[in-house]
Every structure is written in C-alpha cells, then in structure tokens.
Amino acid sequence: MEALEVLAVLILVTIIIILLTPMKWMKFAKWLIPKSGVTIIIDLMLITIVSYYVLLDISVVQIAAVTLLVSVVMSLFYIIYANEFIKVGKKILKDKSFWKKSWLPLVIGIYFSVYVLVAVPV
Numbered sequence: 001m002e003a004l005e006v007l008a009v010l011i012l013v014t015i016i017i018i019l020l021t022p023m024k025w026m027k028f029a030k031w032l033i034p035k036s037g038v039t040i041i042i043d044l045m046l047i048t049i050v051s052y053y054v055l056l057d058i059s060v061v062q063i064a065a066v067t068l069l070v071s072v073v074m075s076l077f078y079i080i081y082a083n084e085f086i087k088v089g090k091k092i093l094k095d096k097s098f099w100k101k102s103w104l105p106l107v108i109g110i111y112f113s114v115y116v117l118v119a120v121p122v
Contacts, residue, residue, distance in 0.1 A: 003053035040104075047108075064116040 018025045032039055054063060078085050092098060 002057065004057050007050060007053065059119075060112075061116055061119050064112065067112075 058066075095101070
C-alpha cells in the first residue's frame, strides 16, 4: 500500500469513528484541546510525517491544488453553520493576542503560497 493510500485509509477510519461515536470523539476533543502545547507539538509532528509521505508521490504545486479543492469543499460545511462560525470569528478577532496565537499557521500558509508562486512557471 502506497503512502497516500495509507493516509486516505486513516481519513476514512477517522470519519467512520466520528460518525459512529460522535460523543466519544467530542469527549476526546474536550480532553485534548486544553492541552494546546501538546496538541501543537502533535500537530507539527503530523504535518511533518504527512508532508514527507505526500511529497514522495506528488509535487508542492499539486498539493496546493488539492488544498484549494479541499478548502472549497470544506466551505460547504461552513456555509451550513455560517451564523455559528461568524460568532466564533468575531470572538477570535476581538482577542488582543490573536496574532501572537496565530503566527505559526500564518507563516506556514505564507511560505506555502510563496513557494507555489515561485515554483509555477509564468
């Protein structure tokens, strides 16, 4: 089984677990989320591992295209719960430490975008 197939299977297993036991999943999330330092370290490790295996099979530009596609698909979910997300968004933007808390994903996103712009021939 190729690396991307393993990742696809993991995604499907996660979705099935969430569908079959949503309250257990929420209990796990409530336990994990307050441990933000640990969660960030786990997330960075997962980003590194997944990136390694994905980059074995496809280019950064292809990853960007798929990321865009997934973002558009995810927007369907956000549209369904638009009022809730707007409330949360307003609360987050009122947080004075927003930039301090958000710098890492923003830097990763900027780096990724600039890399793609440089990699794509004009």
